[in-house]
Amino acid sequence: MDSDKTHHTIMHGLNPFVPGAGRQPKDLAGRERELETIDRIIARTKAGYSNRGLVYSGLRGVGKTVLLLKMRDMVTERGLLAIRLEATQDSERDYAAIFEGVSKAILKERDKNLRESLLAAVKHVNEVSVHIGVLQASFAPGRDEEAPASESLVLEMMVEELCTTLKKHNSGLFLFIDEFQEMPKELMGTIIGLQHTMGQDDLPFYVIAAGLPNLPGVLTKSRSYAERLFEYRQIGSLPENETRDCYIKTISRVSQFTDDALDRLVALSQGYPYFIQAYGSAAFEASESSPIPLSAVNKGEPVAQAALDRGLYESRWQRARPSEREYMRAMAFTRKELCSSSEIAKRLKRPVSEVTRVRRGLIENGLAYAPERGYLSFSVPGMGDFIRRTFPLSEQIYDRKE
Numbered sequence: 310m311d312s313d314k315t316h317h318t319i320m321h322g323l324n325p326f327v328p329g330a331g332r333q334p335k336d337l338a339g340r341e342r343e344l345e346t347i348d349r350i351i352a353r354t355k356a357g358y359s360n361r362g363l364v365y366s367g368l369r370g371v372g373k374t375v376l377l378l379k380m381r382d383m384v385t386e387r388g389l390l391a392i393r394l395e396a397t398q399d400s401e402r403d404y405a406a407i408f409e410g411v412s413k414a415i416l417k418e419r420d421k422n423l424r425e426s427l428l429a430a431v432k433h434v435n436e437v438s439v440h441i442g443v444l445q446a447s448f449a450p451g452r453d454e455e456a457p458a459s460e461s462l463v464l465e466m467m468v469e470e471l472c473t474t475l476k477k478h479n480s481g482l483f484l485f486i487d488e489f490q491e492m493p494k495e496l497m498g499t500i501i502g503l504q505h506t507m508g509q510d511d512l513p514f515y516v517i518a519a520g521l522p523n524l525p526g527v528l529t530k531s532r533s534y535a536e537r538l539f540e541y542r543q544i545g546s547l548p549e550n551e552t553r554d555c556y557i558k559t560i561s562r563v564s565q566f567t568d569d570a571l572d573r574l575v576a577l578s579q580g581y582p583y584f585i586q587a588y589g590s591a592a593f594e595a596s597e598s599s600p601i602p603l604s605a606v607n608k609g610e611p612v613a614q615a616a617l618d619r620g621l622y623e624s625r626w627q628r629a630r631p632s633e634r635e636y637m638r639a640m641a642f643t644r645k646e647l648c649s650s651s652e653i654a655k656r657l658k659r660p661v662s663e664v665t666r667v668r669r670g671l672i673e674n675g676l677a678y679a680p681e682r683g684y685l686s687f688s689v690p691g692m693g694d695f696i697r698r699t700f701p702l703s704e705q706i707y708d709r710k711e
Contacts, residue, residue, distance in 0.1 A: 325593075326586045355389075356479070359513055364525060365544045366525055366541070366544065371544050390414040394407060399493070438463050468503050472512035475512075484514070486519070487518075489519065490521055497528070501516075501534075508538065545580075546580030552578060553575050559585075564601055566606075570603040574588055574606055577613075587617050623701070625689060631704050634701070642697065644697075647680060648685045
């Protein structure tokens with residue numbers, strides 16, 4: 310009995326699934342094409358050629374963050390500079406994150422000569438910026454607030470100086486941006502402009518960004534020429550064969566699933582990487598033997614569903630205002646992926662004009678997006694099912710405390 314318990318504990322300690330936002334699995338199945346693309350850009354950069362940036366768009370839970378993290382690792386492993394940030398609606402915070410990222414990337418550079426050249430370039434930018442009335446924008450914690458125009462100018466000068474230096478060393482600067490649609494318009498425009506200018510000057514600067522399905526439209530609205538600066542890729546759920554391969558590859562080092570267990574996991578996860586990790590992990594934990602049987606998948610199913618509810622749905626429902634929850638409930642009970650604004654207003658028994666502000670709030674909070682004019686969709690797959698299945702309260706306890 311003790312031996313069986315020990316074996317059970319050891320097996321569970323080897324659980325290869327990693328449910329959770331942005332956590333990197335051992336095998337990034339189904340994204341080989343995207344990894345080949347970044348590998349090609351890296352190779353071109355090291356050979357002295359430039360390239361367009363990349364923009365990935367898709368629903369939450371399809372693995373965009375994980376993909377960016379893997380790409381960043383590939384860039385740094387090949388000795389190039391990489392900066393990563395998750396965009397917010399706070400311009401000052403995003404600028405600070407970029408400047409701090411530049412500082413860390415330079416200090417991590419292993420080539421002493423290149424590191425010293427990059428530090429000299431940053432120092433030159435800071436000296437010039439002071440002379441032209443722009444406050445120092447990097448390597449200076451606790452600095453006073455600057456006007457956006459000043460921050461923008463420093464960023465533009467810094468990227469140009471760094472990329473000019475990097476090109477001489479067959480290297481480049483990669484800026485990875487998650488949730489790009491959240492970035493303030495001024496900074497977004499500056500970054501798009503930098504991709505444009507650096508490309509024209511054949512300098513190695515690349516924006517590799519990800520966001521919700523409406524991101525391409527947001528970028529084009531910011532700068533009309535943005536459509537020519539990036540390779541746009543949609544990231545969706547994995548097809549059935551790749552979902553199956555993902556389960557097989559993930560578990561291959563420690564165990565395997567029986568055929569009927571694997572069939573059920575594929576059906577449950579619907580190809581969404583976030584779901585794959587949740588259901589796979591729960592089945593692994595519920596198993597008493599190897600190969601893992603269908604009974605373990607069935608036992609783990611409610612555990613995985615509860616984890617998804619907590620990790621994907623409940624937090625988003627709670628951060629919405631009561632009026633937004635009411636709107637989302639109306640969306641859910643249309644039982645459609647694409648919800649008409651007029652139909653939702655009709656369900657709420659209010660004119661469209663009265664709920665326009667609520668609709669805009671859902672979009673601004675990343676809870677929904679507008680795939681086309683007059684329509685709305687949830688940004689998280691399965692949100693409508695969660696609302697219909699659990700019928701969460703429109704008013705939360707802490708709402709009354711505000």
